[in-house]
Amino acid sequence: MSEPTVQDASKTTPDLTPEEQARRAFEKARDRRNKMIALGLVAFAVLIFTITAIRLYQNTGGAAG
């Protein structure tokens, strides 16, 4: 294992209180969750679009249903 570098040390936030650190961790987790929800909504829209495209293709005689 290598010794902690200066860059590693810069990541620590010794001036934050435990409560502030907990709040930051909470907010980061909440951001991650929000991004996952957004990703889920985009995926749902893509699925609906895909279904629509296939139905259109089938109903216009492009392929046997």
Add this chain to the structure above:
Amino acid sequence: MTTPVSSAPADAVTAAPAEWGDYLALMKPRVMTLVVFTAFAGYVAAPGSIHPVMAAIAIFALALGAGAAGALNMAYDADIDARMRRTRKRPVPQGKVSVSDAYGFGIVGAALSVILMALSANYVAAGLLAFSIFFYAVIYTMGLKRRTPQNIVIGGAAGAFPPMIGWAAATGSVSLDAVILFAIIFLWTPPHSWALALYKSGDYADAGVPMMPVAKGAARTRLEILIYSLILVPFAVAPVFTGLGGALYAVASVGGGALFLIMAVRVWQSKAGEAGSAEEGALYAVRKGDRHARDLFAYSIGYLALLFAALIAEHGLGAHVALGFGGAS
């Protein structure tokens, strides 16, 4: 610009924040795997098909629906899950996901899954999916589980729907063969669940859940396991006589069933369940006297997987060799 202090609830700041993995755990991924597998078998075995991309979306919708039902189950059962060693590490009793978030996740997931199923397959499959979610979350979880030792006998219907839904997705209807696949899982559920309950009965007793070993005792449970096994094993051969199952399925159902019966007889002759629960919380942790119950529980999963894998091999990989019974599907 700084974030306002009031943007997060005070208690939430100190609680461990939920990660995406916690929401995945909420969906009972192990159960979801079996649901997808049996549904896929039902779809492949059915005499019909839809566009492969539509089929993939339909199977995804079913997995989402099963996961949503699991989330609703965990939301409602948070209190008893916290009292059972086997379930106390689930996200809700751990405080990683709140009860209201679990309900929200379950309701939204259920709605999206039914919509996706209706659009990608048909209304019959979507209706069956909606009913199975309702059956598991409301009839079983909220109605039966805490009231009667027959909880998993009736509630087992919820887990039996997937192959029927897969069948309906492919054909737009439900036939005798689809009902037979439903009945196989329905009859399989009691011996499977009671084998687990036998060596985890202390857990269920602590939580106040009237599982068969808690309400009627271990000896009665071992007898009921044997009775259901004697009904299940011959019935599981039924697809051979309707033409749904071929030679491979016949070998799997007869050979696998014989082993199932041997293990059920061993459980019946054993003292499994007499000593209460194992101390450890792991699913397969067991006291010495309960070994046969643990073995039957583990094997029952393999047995069901074997039956449906045989159907997939016969209908999906062209390994179907008709034995001359019934009409070929």
